[in-house]
Amino acid sequence: MLVPLKEVLNDARKNKYAVPAFDCVNDIMVRTILDTAEQENSPVILMCLEHNLNEPKGFVYLAEYIKAVVSFYQIPIVLHLDHAMDLELVKKAVQFGFTSVMIDGSSLPLEENMAITREVVKYVQQHGISVEAELGHVGGHELGGTYASDSKLTEPSQVETFVQKTGVDALAVSIGTSHGIYHSEPDLNIIRTKEINDVSPVPLVLHGGSGTPNVQLKEVITNGISKINLYADCRVAMAKGMKEAAAAINRVDPLPEEMFRPITQALAAVVKEKIHLFRSNNRT
Numbered sequence: 001m002l003v004p005l006k007e008v009l010n011d012a013r014k015n016k017y018a019v020p021a022f023d024c025v026n027d028i029m030v031r032t033i034l035d036t037a038e039q040e041n042s043p044v045i046l047m048c049l050e051h052n053l054n055e056p057k058g059f060v061y062l063a064e065y066i067k068a069v070v071s072f073y074q075i076p077i078v079l080h081l082d083h084a085m086d087l088e089l090v091k092k093a094v095q096f097g098f099t100s101v102m103i104d105g106s107s108l109p110l111e112e113n114m115a116i117t118r119e120v121v122k123y124v125q126q127h128g129i130s131v132e133a134e135l136g137h138v139g140g141h142e143l144g145g146t147y148a149s150d151s152k153l154t155e156p157s158q159v160e161t162f163v164q165k166t167g168v169d170a171l172a173v174s175i176g177t178s179h180g181i182y183h184s185e186p187d188l189n190i191i192r193t194k195e196i197n198d199v200s201p202v203p204l205v206l207h208g209g210s211g212t213p214n215v216q217l218k219e220v221i222t223n224g225i226s227k228i229n230l231y232a233d234c235r236v237a238m239a240k241g242m243k244e245a246a247a248a249i250n251r252v253d254p255l256p257e258e259m260f261r262p263i264t265q266a267l268a269a270v271v272k273e274k275i276h277l278f279r280s281n282n283r284t
Ligand SMILES: [Zn+2]
Pocket: 083, 179, 207, 208, 229
C-alpha cells in the first residue's frame, strides 16, 4: 500500500532503524525492489528523479505503473519525488499521486531555501503528502554526473528554526557523504549527526549513501538517520549483472529473461543487503 513518507520515518526514528530509498528509472527496477522488500517485510521508498520523469511518458511509466502494482504488496511503500528544484515539478507529482516530495533548496542562501520549502509545504499539505527538505548541502555528482558541487555540513544551530518555520516532515542533512561514486572513502561525522538529531523535531535523511562503508552507515543509523538514499550502488550492481549476462549469452536471439535475470538478481542482492544492514526487515 502507498503511504506518506512521515508514516514510515516516524516508526524508523522511534525504533532506530533506517528505511532504504532507491531511485528507480523503470519497471524492472521497481519490480525487483518491491519483490525483495516484500520478501524481507521491509517498508521501502521508491524515488523518481526529474530527468526520468521528464522523458516522454516518464510520469506515466513510473508513477502510474507504481500505483497500479502497489495494491498487490502488503508492505508500506512511499512514492517519493527526489530532488525537485521548483514548485512546478512538485505540482505535477501531486497530480500523479506521489505521497512524498523532496524540495531541494540546499544550493540557495538559507532564507531562500526556507522560502521555497515553506511554499512547497503549504501547497502539498492539503493533499496529505510529506515533504523532505535539505539543510546544508550534499555535493558531488548528481543526475548521471551532469552536475557537480561541493558539500557544506549542516549547522545544528539552524535545524530547529528551519523545521519550525517550514513545517517539513523530514530533513536531509549533510554529514560527510556526497552523491555518485567515491574516489576515496568517505568519513562521516557521527558527532555532528547526533548533535543534529538531538535538536531536530523531525526524522533525518542521508543522501549519497552508496559506497559508504557499512560500519559508518550503522553508526549514523544508531545516531539518528532514518532514511538512506541509494542509487549508485544499484547501478554498479546492475552493470555487473549486465556484463555477466552478456558473457553467458551464446545465441543471437536470447530470451529476454536470459538478458535481464542476471541484472535483476544483482540488484535484488544489493536491496536485500541494504535492508538487513539498515535493520528495516520484519517491520511490517
Ligand atoms: Zn540526493
